[in-house]
Amino acid sequence: MNLEALDTPAAIIDIARMQHNIDRMQTRMNALGVKFRPHVKTTKCAGVVRAQIAAGAQGITVSTLKEAEAFFAAGIDDILYAVGIVPAKLPRAMALKQKGCDLKIIADNAAAASAIVAYCKHANDIFEVWLEIDTDGHRSGLAPDDDALIEIGRVLQEGGIEVGGVMTHAGSSYELNDQEALAALAEQERAGCVRAAERLRAAGIACRTVSVGSTPTALAAKHLEGVTEVRAGVYVFFDLVMANVGVCDANDIALSVLTSVIGHQPDKGWVIVDAGWMAMSRDRGTSKQTHDYGYGLACALDGTPLEGCELVGANQEHGILAVECRDEITKRFPIGMKLRILPNHACATGAQYPEYQALAADGSTIAWPRFHGW
Amino acid sequence: MNLEALDTPAAIIDIARMQHNIDRMQTRMNALGVKFRPHVKTTKCAGVVRAQIAAGAQGITVSTLKEAEAFFAAGIDDILYAVGIVPAKLPRAMALKQKGCDLKIIADNAAAASAIVAYCKHANDIFEVWLEIDTDGHRSGLAPDDDALIEIGRVLQEGGIEVGGVMTHAGSSYELNDQEALAALAEQERAGCVRAAERLRAAGIACRTVSVGSTPTALAAKHLEGVTEVRAGVYVFFDLVMANVGVCDANDIALSVLTSVIGHQPDKGWVIVDAGWMAMSRDRGTSKQTHDYGYGLACALDGTPLEGCELVGANQEHGILAVECRDEITKRFPIGMKLRILPNHACATGAQYPEYQALAADGSTIAWPRFHGW
Numbered sequence: 204m205n206l207e208a209l210d211t212p213a214a215i216i217d218i219a220r221m222q223h224n225i226d227r228m229q230t231r232m233n234a235l236g237v238k239f240r241p242h243v244k245t246t247k248c249a250g251v252v253r254a255q256i257a258a259g260a261q262g263i264t265v266s267t268l269k270e271a272e273a274f275f276a277a278g279i280d281d282i283l284y285a286v287g288i289v290p291a292k293l294p295r296a297m298a299l300k301q302k303g304c305d306l307k308i309i310a311d312n313a314a315a316a317s318a319i320v321a322y323c324k325h326a327n328d329i330f331e332v333w334l335e336i337d338t339d340g341h342r343s344g345l346a347p348d349d350d351a352l353i354e355i356g357r358v359l360q361e362g363g364i365e366v367g368g369v370m371t372h373a374g375s376s377y378e379l380n381d382q383e384a385l386a387a388l389a390e391q392e393r394a395g396c397v398r399a400a401e402r403l404r405a406a407g408i409a410c411r412t413v414s415v416g417s418t419p420t421a422l423a424a425k426h427l428e429g430v431t432e433v434r435a436g437v438y439v440f441f442d443l444v445m446a447n448v449g450v451c452d453a454n455d456i457a458l459s460v461l462t463s464v465i466g467h468q469p470d471k472g473w474v475i476v477d478a479g480w481m482a483m484s485r486d487r488g489t490s491k492q493t494h495d496y497g498y499g500l501a502c503a504l505d506g507t508p509l510e511g512c513e514l515v516g517a518n519q520e521h522g523i524l525a526v527e528c529r530d531e532i533t534k535r536f537p538i539g540m541k542l543r544i545l546p547n548h549a550c551a552t553g554a555q556y557p558e559y560q561a562l563a564a565d566g567s568t569i570a571w572p573r574f575h576g577w
Numbered sequence: 578m579n580l581e582a583l584d585t586p587a588a589i590i591d592i593a594r595m596q597h598n599i600d601r602m603q604t605r606m607n608a609l610g611v612k613f614r615p616h617v618k619t620t621k622c623a624g625v626v627r628a629q630i631a632a633g634a635q636g637i638t639v640s641t642l643k644e645a646e647a648f649f650a651a652g653i654d655d656i657l658y659a660v661g662i663v664p665a666k667l668p669r670a671m672a673l674k675q676k677g678c679d680l681k682i683i684a685d686n687a688a689a690a691s692a693i694v695a696y697c698k699h700a701n702d703i704f705e706v707w708l709e710i711d712t713d714g715h716r717s718g719l720a721p722d723d724d725a726l727i728e729i730g731r732v733l734q735e736g737g738i739e740v741g742g743v744m745t746h747a748g749s750s751y752e753l754n755d756q757e758a759l760a761a762l763a764e765q766e767r768a769g770c771v772r773a774a775e776r777l778r779a780a781g782i783a784c785r786t787v788s789v790g791s792t793p794t795a796l797a798a799k800h801l802e803g804v805t806e807v808r809a810g811v812y813v814f815f816d817l818v819m820a821n822v823g824v825c826d827a828n829d830i831a832l833s834v835l836t837s838v839i840g841h842q843p844d845k846g847w848v849i850v851d852a853g854w855m856a857m858s859r860d861r862g863t864s865k866q867t868h869d870y871g872y873g874l875a876c877a878l879d880g881t882p883l884e885g886c887e888l889v890g891a892n893q894e895h896g897i898l899a900v901e902c903r904d905e906i907t908k909r910f911p912i913g914m915k916l917r918i919l920p921n922h923a924c925a926t927g928a929q930y931p932e933y934q935a936l937a938a939d940g941s942t943i944a945w946p947r948f949h950g951w
Contacts, residue, residue: 244893311840312907463665467686475717484858518716519924548859550893555928
């Protein structure tokens with residue numbers, strides 16, 4: 204297949220751009236002297252993850268047990284499940300571990316730690332548990348200096364559970380758009396996570412791994428002393444949110460939505476396309492950033508951005524593209540014309556599709572399945 | 578299974594509420610003397626559509642050819658594909674028609690009409706085509722008094738294509754929240770679509786069907802003179818957007834997301850749950866309405882809304898529930914506790930799941946598959 208022959212809407216991966224993004228991150232991690240553990244929640248796609256591993260990634264991060272199961276079945280056994288464990292999910296996690304998966308789980312509270320200890324006694328087996336650290340106040344985790352950190356480490360250790368590491372995610376980096384501020388947040392993320400590890404070690408709790416990361420902080424960090432590994436997800440495709448953050452250019456964005464023109468409202472300067480929110484996702488992540496792209500930025504079929512041509516509205520299967528030419532609108536954007544739209548948020552857009560279409564340098568495309576659900 | 582045993586997150590359909598919503602709409606359509614053609618894009622689920630047909634619906638509306646193919650395979654042959662046709666999709670549509678599906682397609686411009694005529698000559702077969710009318714300026718369609726309406730009707734008729742009807746969707750009804758304004762928009766939708774049909778008939782173009790609808794206008798219309806059928810989708814589940822519009826109550830909402838508590842940030846009054854935007858969708862449809870529910874309104878496991886307990890933030894697999902009790906937060910919302918969250922937009926939330934879990938009156942649940950993609 205090729206872009207002209209594909210049915211629309213379709214999620215297109217530009218393989219050359221993806222490979223460039225992978226190489227950029229891996230080169231950086233190698234230079235910083237840390238392991239890199241990509242977050243596969245962005246793509247849930249074996250074709251992409253194989254390229255990340257081939258470039259030097261060591262292990263993966265997942266956001267669901269379904270991801271862990273699917274990628275273990277695909278041959279990856281070093282997996283961090285980076286969402287605080289629900290006790291009811293422990294049997295499913297243990298079943299995966301007992302098949303040979305080196306699955307790490309995380310906790311940030313005493314109740315979860317106690318539930319893990321109780322379950323492991325019952326199951327007569329153990330998990331490696333990492334403690335989640337909050338270094339920027341945006342979501343989950345224990346503050347690096349919280350007394351509870353040591354208490355929870357002890358609950359686990361005394362229960363026979365290995366505290367394998369600490370991990371943090373400075374997700375508030377998505378709200379920044381300045382290199383200096385990003386570098387400062389990266390340092391805050393590093394220092395907080397290292398501090399938590401040092402406190403645990405001082406209390407006699409082994410804590411081999413210090414894991415940090417988000418795409419913006421990974422790309423902004425000046426050094427990573429004390430850190431053993433970095434995690435990042437969206438860097439593999441990038442998107443308009445990341446372009447606004449300032450860590451990529453629109454020309455780095457490897458994911459786009461292929462769409463066809465289905466109508467016009469010339470008086471309004473609208474081109475109607477068959478990429479609505481089902482094709483783009485409902486993500487409006489650029490709405491509070493420097494440049495609000497609506498639901499996406501349109502490009503010609505060859506990927507060249509059409510400046511000022513944005514998807515200003517989206518119903519389920521209709522997108523409204525606002526363009527500047529009103530007089531020539533039906534000539535410049537004829538019925539059936541194909542365009543590509545860069546997404547606000549690659550993780551959310553990808554999730555709308557059962558498969559990506561991977562576009563090679565010779566213009567050919569091949570379907571790369573992805574999965575959804577839990 | 579039952580709610581206590583289900584893994585989280587899960588999309589729960591309260592069957593009794595769904596049936597109540599179906600009966601309410603069908604009773605109303607019967608009283609107004611029109612056929613009812615539900616839009617199945619909301620659910621893409623045979624279990625739900627069977628209940629709509631059993632209650633008296635005649636035919637369905639779809640937003641993708643995949644929906645048309647799936648529901649034709651499930652035994653429904655009267656199908657309106659209610660998105661302006663892309664010429665490149667005509668062979669796929671024709672393949673379905675030639676299997677025996679009474680598939681209607683739509684057009685709102687001369688280029689698409691000419692492409693249909695040309696394709697049908699080539700294929701030596703015909704489609705029934707309806708013309709799309711714009712009665713509220715929100716998206717696609719021809720104005721009822723547009724000269725192009727007659728021209729396009731003639732292009733089709735002279736090309737041997739039957740103009741089977743006119744259709745409109747007053748989607749701007751989602752922006753209202755007042756019964757009088759909704760009734761006025763319903764009348765505008767009705768009158769505009771009937772006017773278009775009358776103009777076509779006066780020009781000698783047969784136009785049997787006059788099809789209107791959106792959930793709010795269908796429920797607000799005082800009479801439907803000249804209309805032959807109504808379409809609506811989200812009424813089957815309702816959601817918080819519809820509650821803000823004023824056409825349902827929170828207790829009518831038949832779709833909720835089952836979630837588990839995974840953490841707390843007591844200083845902030847946050848309960849962290851495993852329903853993030855992947856479970857809720859990125860839809861923020863209530864953000865500009867009377868009451869902004871964030872990403873959803875939390876309920877106890879029995880479905881009772883917890884007033885003021887809203888999902889104020891969402892990352893991919895983390896939801897942040899803001900609650901009022903800070904002191905007792907870990908006791909009132911213990912780790913592992915299950916809650917249900919009412920969604921902003923049922924169509925978008927359902928699309929995140931490979932299946933619904935249908936909850937019966939006896940508390941048992943059964944999986945109802947749904948499909949995604951195009």
